[in-house]
Amino acid sequence: MPRKSRIRRVAAVGIAATAVLTLVAGCSADAGSTESSASSDLSGNIIWADYGGPTNESRQVAYFDSFYDETGVEVVSTSIEDAIYLGILDGDSPDYDIFQAGASDVLPDTSNVLEIPESAQGDLLPENMQPYYIGGFIFGEAQGWLTDTFPDGGPQDWVDFFDTDKFPGKRAWPGSPGSFDASYEIALLADGVAAEDLYPLDIERATAKLDTIRDDLVFYQSYPEAQQLLTSGSVAIAVTVTGQFQALINAGEDVTVQWNEAFAVPSGFVASNQVENTDEVIALAEWMNDPERQAVFTERTGYGPSNSAVFDYLSEDVQGNIVNSPDHTNLIYWDDEWRGANYEDLVNSYTDWLAG
Amino acid sequence: MTTTPVTVAVRTASRSARAAGSATESRWLLWPPLVFFALALGAPLVMLLIQSFETGGSAYMEMFDVAAFPAALVRTVVMAAVVMLLTMVFGAFYALAIMGSPLWLRLTLLAALLLSLWTSVMVRSFGWVLLELPKGALYWFLNLLGLRDEPLDFYQTTIGMYPAMIAVMLPFAVLPMMSALQSIDHEQLNAARVFGAGELLTFRTVTWPQIIPAMISGGVLVFVMSLGFYVTPLLLGGPSNLTVSGVINAQINQANRPDLGAAMSILLVGGTMLVYLIADRLFKVSEKWG
Numbered sequence: 057m058p059r060k061s062r063i064r065r066v067a068a069v070g071i072a073a074t075a076v077l078t079l080v081a082g083c084s085a086d087a088g089s090t091e092s093s094a095s096s097d098l099s100g101n102i103i104w105a106d107y108g109g110p111t112n113e114s115r116q117v118a119y120f121d122s123f124y125d126e127t128g129v130e131v132v133s134t135s136i137e138d139a140i141y142l143g144i145l146d147g148d149s150p151d152y153d154i155f156q157a158g159a160s161d162v163l164p165d166t167s168n169v170l171e172i173p174e175s176a177q178g179d180l181l182p183e184n185m186q187p188y189y190i191g192g193f194i195f196g197e198a199q200g201w202l203t204d205t206f207p208d209g210g211p212q213d214w215v216d217f218f219d220t221d222k223f224p225g226k227r228a229w230p231g232s233p234g235s236f237d238a239s240y241e242i243a244l245l246a247d248g249v250a251a252e253d254l255y256p257l258d259i260e261r262a263t264a265k266l267d268t269i270r271d272d273l274v275f276y277q278s279y280p281e282a283q284q285l286l287t288s289g290s291v292a293i294a295v296t297v298t299g300q301f302q303a304l305i306n307a308g309e310d311v312t313v314q315w316n317e318a319f320a321v322p323s324g325f326v327a328s329n330q331v332e333n334t335d336e337v338i339a340l341a342e343w344m345n346d347p348e349r350q351a352v353f354t355e356r357t358g359y360g361p362s363n364s365a366v367f368d369y370l371s372e373d374v375q376g377n378i379v380n381s382p383d384h385t386n387l388i389y390w391d392d393e394w395r396g397a398n399y400e401d402l403v404n405s406y407t408d409w410l411a412g
Numbered sequence: 413m414t415t416t417p418v419t420v421a422v423r424t425a426s427r428s429a430r431a432a433g434s435a436t437e438s439r440w441l442l443w444p445p446l447v448f449f450a451l452a453l454g455a456p457l458v459m460l461l462i463q464s465f466e467t468g469g470s471a472y473m474e475m476f477d478v479a480a481f482p483a484a485l486v487r488t489v490v491m492a493a494v495v496m497l498l499t500m501v502f503g504a505f506y507a508l509a510i511m512g513s514p515l516w517l518r519l520t521l522l523a524a525l526l527l528s529l530w531t532s533v534m535v536r537s538f539g540w541v542l543l544e545l546p547k548g549a550l551y552w553f554l555n556l557l558g559l560r561d562e563p564l565d566f567y568q569t570t571i572g573m574y575p576a577m578i579a580v581m582l583p584f585a586v587l588p589m590m591s592a593l594q595s596i597d598h599e600q601l602n603a604a605r606v607f608g609a610g611e612l613l614t615f616r617t618v619t620w621p622q623i624i625p626a627m628i629s630g631g632v633l634v635f636v637m638s639l640g641f642y643v644t645p646l647l648l649g650g651p652s653n654l655t656v657s658g659v660i661n662a663q664i665n666q667a668n669r670p671d672l673g674a675a676m677s678i679l680l681v682g683g684t685m686l687v688y689l690i691a692d693r694l695f696k697v698s699e700k701w702g
Contacts, residue, residue: 138668226546226563231651233480233658234666274546275568275651290546290563403667407659408479410651411487 098127098336105136105155106325111357118353119191123343129336144168150328153337157326159185160396170327170334176341178362180380181322182389190337191344192324192362193353196298196379196387197238199227200313205292213317214246217293218265220272225292228285231275236406238319239266241388242295245317255391256398263409275410286311298379302358305377313377315384322389324362354378457681464674471675481659481676488656491645492638495577500631502578503585504623510586511593529583537644540576541567544648568650576648581638585630592626593619625695632691639684656680 104120106112112133120131134152141155147168159182162169169188178192185192199217201210205225211217217227230237240262241254247265249258274291276282282296283304294300298318304311327337343349350361351369360380361367367375367382375381395402464471475481510521528536543549546563554560566572596619604614642657656676664673692698 138665139670142668232666233662277646285545288545288547290548290567400667400669403662404478404480407654407662411480411483411654411659412652 098129098339100333100336101130101132102333102336102340103151103153104131104133104325105141105152106133107156108133108135111359114353114356115191118349118356119340119344122349123340126343127336127339129339131340144328147330150331153331153333154190154325154327154340156323158323159392160390160399162188162326163393164396168328168330170329170331170337172338172341176338176345178324178345179364180360180362181324184393185322185324188326189322189324189362190326190341192322193357194320194322194360194362194380196313196315196318196320196360197295198298198301198313198315198318199293199295200286200298200301200311201293202286203310203312206312210312211293211314213314214242217242217295218246218269220269223292226272226274226290227269228276228282228291228294228296229273230296231410232277233407233410234403236402237297238295238390239406240402241319241390245388251317251388254388255394257394257402259401259405263405266409298377299358302377315379316386318379318384318387320360320379320387320389322362460674460677460681463670464678465671467671471669471671472679475663475672475675475679478659478663478672480654480662481656484654484656484659487653488639488641491577491641491653491655492635494574495581495638495641496631496635498574498578499581499585499634500627503582503589503630504627506582507586507589507593507623510590525583525586528579533580533643536580537576537647540579540644541647544572544576568648568652570649570653573645573649573653577638577641577644580644581634584633584637585627588626588630588633589623592623596622628695629697632688632695632697635691636684636688639680639687 106115116131116133120133124130136152136155140151141157142161144150144152144155145157145161145165145168163184166188171187172190176190177186178189179186180194181189181192199211199214206223211219211223216223230239240257240259243262243265244254244258245251247261249261274285276285276296279297279300280303282294282300285291286294286304287309298313301311301313331337345363347361347363347365348369350363350366353359354361354366354370355374358377360378370378376383380387467474506521506525510518510525513521541548544564544567545551546565546567548564548567550566551560551564554564600618601614604618609617640657641655642661645653645655646658657680660673660676660680663669663676688697
């Protein structure tokens with residue numbers, strides 16, 4: 057893809073500069089802790105690209121700190137750039153050793169992606185993701201409300217969500233062009249399409265259904281806005297990533313999340329098969345698949361684990377709000393391959409519907 | 413008798429020498445801003461142009477295949493025109509109110525205007541969001557007075573968007589009109605009075621004609637700036653008031669089509685420059701700002 061090469065080149069300079077700096081920093085750090093790295097054959101560091109914030113901090117606490125103590129390999133986090141990671145997936149030399157990428161970006165063409173051994177694979181990820189995904193986690197897309205809003209119980213499924221007579225009040229809904237999230241899928245489920253017949257998505261039918269509820273929607277531009285819309289009473293129900301509900305719960309609000317027909321979205325990290333530090337990358341992948349360590353991450357973030365053994369380490373309370381907990385029996389999974397293949401159409405049609 | 417032409421010649425020569433010297437000086441002074449604009453404005457624009465042609469120019473055709481784009485183009489121009497007209501009207505009242513008020517009120521109005529100008533657009537727009545939310549500040553106030561107990565239907569509508577956009581743009585319309593009002597010669601007003609003109613006639617024949625040019629140049633500035641509006645309509649108008657800038661953002665950040673985004677940007681920048689050049693020809697806008 058030649059159109060990306062310019063951005064990539066500019067970004068590569070920045071990454072190179074960052075890498076040099078981190079190398080310098082790494083050398084000085086190593087000098088002080090030679091005894092810890094002496095115990096393993098692993099060396100150097102791993103450049104890790106994700107979206108930062110509290111999630112990255114949780115990874116540092118749950119995985120990276122102890123990995124460094126054990127192996128002497130430092131995981132250096134950097135902020136991910138779309139143009140760079142898409143280039144790596146296309147076969148560019150890897151500026152990032154491990155980077156976050158949705159299944160729809162990775163699965164259509166895995167010829168440049170590193171395969172990891174079974175010992176590092178998460179059994180809760182879909183089978184087509186398992187051979188490639190490191191540090192997998194599962195987030196949810198669901199409807200939720202402040203429990204007081206519906207004292208007699210809120211909407212039970214997406215049909216109820218569209219029933220504004222039975223459940224009055226505005227609904228918070230993703231309103232930026234790229235966040236078509238589960239919008240079409242939700243509309244089709246509400247219109248009577250069975251979960252297994254969703255793909256290929258009938259976009260026309262979906263937007264027609266969405267039109268019926270449009271006047272009752274309040275659009276948000278960024279996910280945290282959904283929290284504010286709920287707590288200010290401006291909306292009765294919000295459809296959003298479940299981390300936002302978790303944040304409200306963490307802040308002491310009584311929130312009900314409807315897990316029936318919620319979307320479970322597996323995500324995680326991949327590496328290029330051109331990385332030079334394959335041993336270190338695989339060691340980290342195994343490290344992150346350890347159930348006890350993953351339980352620390354799960355508890356801090358509310359994101360679902362990729363390893364089923366993690367649930368043995370979680371309290372009942374925590375389990376209830378984890379997307380892929382065994383109690384949640386009716387979850388829906390996206391068809392990432394279809395979504396990946398039709399990504400541009402989806403962005404453009406959702407932009408068009410939003411602006412309509 | 414023979415001395416006169418010589419003196420004249422000398423005087424002329426020295427005058428032209430002085431003129432030449434000052435011209436050289438001013439040319440030197442022009443360098444810093446020229447370099448600055450070449451780097452800060454020219455270079456990114458060239459980069460944008462290159463980006464837009466990375467797929468061999470097909471982006472200029474394909475951008476019209478993005479269904480939301482042509483509609484956003486029309487919507488943006490209409491929106492900018494409406495904001496311009498409303499801002500000119502409100503701005504004229506505001507400027508007249510500032511000039512005609514007692515000192516304390518004049519200072520208050522002026523302070524409000526400048527404070528608004530110095531505050532980030534993001535902050536001002538978000539303030540309006542808090543005001544307009546279905547159960548926001550406005551609802552709270554109406555509810556307090558016992559006037560409303562249903563949530564407001566104001567947020568994310570076209571009607572809800574304009575007050576915020578006018579508030580954001582108001583300083584750019586008021587300031588030139590204020591300076592025009594200030595420069596009116598008071599002798600002209602006195603003369604009008606002396607010849608028996610009432611308040612209204614004085615206003616119509618003396619004041620009004622002198623603020624019209626400032627009003628137009630303020631309006632053109634507001635129109636041109638409104639073409640690039642992004643944050644305010646996005647936050648207050650909701651997605652159904654998506655502007656060109658919003659579509660550009662979607663192409664670059666979400667659709668991963670930087671070439672389409674660049675082509676759309678070139679069209680927007682080019683269109684904006686064209687509008688400004690035409691307005692400048694018609695109304696001599698740059699003179700008012702020079």
